[in-house]
Amino acid sequence: MNSFQTVIRLALRDYFYERLLSACAIMGLAAVLAPLLVLFGVKSGIINTMSDRLIQDPRNREISPVGSGRYGTDWFSAMRDRPDVAFVIPQTRSIAASMILYNKNSTNPRTLVVSLIPTAEGDPLLEIYGRISTKNTQVVLSEPVARKLNVKAGQRVLGQVGRSVAGVKEQVAVDLQITAVLPLGAFSREAAFVRLELLEATEDYRDGRGSKTFGWTGSARPTGPRVYPSFRLYARSIYDVADLRNMLMDQGLEVYTKAEDIETVKSLDRSFNLIFSLIAVVAVLGYFASMVSNVLANVNRKSRYLGISSLIGFSTGNIIWYPMLQSIATSILGFLTAVILYRLVETLINGLFSDYLSTGEYVCRLSVGHMLIALVLTLTLAVLASAYGAFRVSRIEPSEVIREV
Amino acid sequence: MKKVRSLKDAARDPLAQGKVVRPSRDKPRFAVTGDDVFRLQEVTKSWPGENGFTLTVPELIIQRGEKVALVGFSGCGKSTLLDLLAMVLRPDEAGEFVLFTHKGEELNVMDAWQRRKLDSLAHARMLHIGYVLQTGGLFPFLSVRENIGISRRGLGLPLDETVEDIAHRLHIERHLNKLPGQLSVGERQRVAIARAMAHHPSVVIADEPTASLDPINAEEIMGLFTALTDEYGVTLIMATHDWGKLGERGFRRVEFAFKRDPDQGAVQAKVSG
Numbered sequence: 001m002n003s004f005q006t007v008i009r010l011a012l013r014d015y016f017y018e019r020l021l022s023a024c025a026i027m028g029l030a031a032v033l034a035p036l037l038v039l040f041g042v043k044s045g046i047i048n049t050m051s052d053r054l055i056q057d058p059r060n061r062e063i064s065p066v067g068s069g070r071y072g073t074d075w076f077s078a079m080r081d082r083p084d085v086a087f088v089i090p091q092t093r094s095i096a097a098s099m100i101l102y103n104k105n106s107t108n109p110r111t112l113v114v115s116l117i118p119t120a121e122g123d124p125l126l127e128i129y130g131r132i133s134t135k136n137t138q139v140v141l142s143e144p145v146a147r148k149l150n151v152k153a154g155q156r157v158l159g160q161v162g163r164s165v166a167g168v169k170e171q172v173a174v175d176l177q178i179t180a181v182l183p184l185g186a187f188s189r190e191a192a193f194v195r196l197e198l199l200e201a202t203e204d205y206r207d208g209r210g211s212k213t214f215g216w217t218g219s220a221r222p223t224g225p226r227v228y229p230s231f232r233l234y235a236r237s238i239y240d241v242a243d244l245r246n247m248l249m250d251q252g253l254e255v256y257t258k259a260e261d262i263e264t265v266k267s268l269d270r271s272f273n274l275i276f277s278l279i280a281v282v283a284v285l286g287y288f289a290s291m292v293s294n295v296l297a298n299v300n301r302k303s304r305y306l307g308i309s310s311l312i313g314f315s316t317g318n319i320i321w322y323p324m325l326q327s328i329a330t331s332i333l334g335f336l337t338a339v340i341l342y343r344l345v346e347t348l349i350n351g352l353f354s355d356y357l358s359t360g361e362y363v364c365r366l367s368v369g370h371m372l373i374a375l376v377l378t379l380t381l382a383v384l385a386s387a388y389g390a391f392r393v394s395r396i397e398p399s400e401v402i403r404e405v
Numbered sequence: 406m407k408k409v410r411s412l413k414d415a416a417r418d419p420l421a422q423g424k425v426v427r428p429s430r431d432k433p434r435f436a437v438t439g440d441d442v443f444r445l446q447e448v449t450k451s452w453p454g455e456n457g458f459t460l461t462v463p464e465l466i467i468q469r470g471e472k473v474a475l476v477g478f479s480g481c482g483k484s485t486l487l488d489l490l491a492m493v494l495r496p497d498e499a500g501e502f503v504l505f506t507h508k509g510e511e512l513n514v515m516d517a518w519q520r521r522k523l524d525s526l527a528h529a530r531m532l533h534i535g536y537v538l539q540t541g542g543l544f545p546f547l548s549v550r551e552n553i554g555i556s557r558r559g560l561g562l563p564l565d566e567t568v569e570d571i572a573h574r575l576h577i578e579r580h581l582n583k584l585p586g587q588l589s590v591g592e593r594q595r596v597a598i599a600r601a602m603a604h605h606p607s608v609v610i611a612d613e614p615t616a617s618l619d620p621i622n623a624e625e626i627m628g629l630f631t632a633l634t635d636e637y638g639v640t641l642i643m644a645t646h647d648w649g650k651l652g653e654r655g656f657r658r659v660e661f662a663f664k665r666d667p668d669q670g671a672v673q674a675k676v677s678g
Binding site: 001002003005006009010013014016017018304305308310311312313314315316317397398399402403 | 484485488491493494523524527528529530531532534536538539542544545546547551555556558559560561612
């Protein structure tokens with residue numbers, strides 16, 4: 001134990017005595033690691049955010065049926081239970097799924113016929129752009145609708161549905177609150193997103209039936225489960241779209257997906273991952289090479305002292321810690337220097353691009369977990385490199401080095 | 406340990422020369438061996454090749470407290486024999502190669518090498534051997550005090566007045582807190598001698614310790630060195646060019662017979678003495 005402590009003492013004294021050279025080794029290591037951290041910071045910041053956005057883009061994850069079919073509640077609950085389905089909701093007959101919206105508050109009153117699209121909690125299209133209607137009398141408008149009606153989120157519009165029963169024209173109205181307006185990029189047609197209950201009531205009303213929920217008169221609807229002609233369905237990610245499509249086609253359905261767009265995004269994502277993996281492998285190899293050369297240079301430079309330590313009577317098992325401790329110290333200090341440099345660059349980059357970012361978004365960012373991975377990697381490489389150095393130390397013959405000039 | 410008169414006086418005292426001085430702490434324990442420190446028989450070490458070299462030691466017995474001078478030309482194998490004795494170089498063969506320590510233990514050096522008990526050999530080096538190189542060999546990043554005390558630290562002994570005492574005897578006490586780089590070559594050799602002796606080893610091995618010094622400095626340091634080993638009762642084994650005053654200082658000469666193999670160009674050296 002005394003021997004070991006003395007060797008550690010020698011190593012540390014030497015490290016401090018040669019502080020200029022030690023600092024050079026530390027800076028050399030930091031110079032390799034800091035740009036790496038910045039690169040991965042950017043990868044985990046803006047690149048991941050961008051590719052996540054593309055991969056998660058609901059427009060690419062949508063699977064829509066071509067033509068109309070007959071989908072019962074069993075089919076919907078089976079689809080809802082699939083892990084690769086993010087969201088599915090029934091759609092009523094398209095010919096009945098429309099409504100006249102009327103902006104009566106404007107000095108210049110306007111009306112517009114819009115398609116009704118069913119929505120509910122978890123609707124990916126609405127989730128990323130705005131709030132979802134939680135009440136039957138709430139509505140989310142597409143941008144063209146809001147523009148033409150000259151309304152904004154928070155205002156109210158009147159929804160009107162008409163029918164003709166035995167030649168007599170009837171009409172009901174419902175007061176709707178606008179919870180949000182979707183941007184043009186999300187949905188370009190004239191549509192209003194409403195709860196399924198309102199859609200069903202609208203369809204029923206047109207069929208001559210009434211609705212207790214909205215207080216509309218008419219005959220009672222026949223008992224038995226409802227059957228829907230269509231649906232809105234979103235896969236969990238673009239990588240699930242192909243399988244889901246195949247599954248639906250096996251059921252005899254004809255569906256439409258954005259396969260081409262998906263392929264572009266996928267290949268972009270794959271290319272990014274490949275490029276970054278290659279850079280990572282080359283960088284880690286370079287980092288390792290830099291550490292090994294550091295350790296070997298140290299062992300060779302110190303071979304006389306190591307030989308003299310052996311001559312004095314320190315065991316090889318203790319002496320190997322002399323260069324090992326020094327290279328581990330260099331690794332840790334190099335890592336800390338690199339982290340400080342990285343933080344400076346990170347602050348600079350995020351500051352430069354702050355205008356283009358919303359809150360919680362970063363161009364360059366590494367989590368504590370990433371830092372820990374980098375530290376563990378550094379230490380592992382340092383120990384591996386030092387182990388080779390230690391092997392070289394164990395080969396030192398004192399009688400060959402102690403008389404060196 | 407008894408304090409003696411001025412070491413310079415001791416070095417010049419004819420009564421202190423030419424005989425083995427045994428301090429009281431080293432009572433004879435090996436009746437059979439006659440209190441030997443090293444017993445070597447038929448020890449060989451060779452390096453193969455065109456410029457190969459073979460050192461043969463038919464028999465070498467070194468007694469406790471003795472001063473032995475290895476005498477011979479450069480390249481005759483003096484350093485090789487010193488490294489064999491210091492247990493940092495593995496002999497090829499040995500009929501017998503034993504170190505008897507002053508603690509009454511017997512270390513079969515050849516056996517330890519063969520069984521690769523390198524840690525035991527390292528520990529034996531630290532306990533029983535001090536080594537003075539021709540130049541330096543000090544750690545430039547440790548103070549003189551730390552350099553002198555390095556073996557003591559390794560053995561868990563305190564860096565107490567022993568270090569100061571030995572520095573005082575070698576006239577380097579005012580340099581104790583300096584780094585070796587601030588000292589002259591002669592002062593560094595004194596530090597090296599102090600380092601080799603500070604942990605009271607059984608044997609001090611010196612490889613031409615004064616060869617790089619001017620004659621006056623060399624003379625003074627050699628006097629201090631031998632006086633110190635005499636006083637401590639340490640066995641001194643020294644390779645040297647300085648053949649003249651060996652007898653005067655009480656050294657036993659060990660000669661190296663030397664012949665070149667005409668066919669292979671290899672050198673063979675044989676120790677006798």
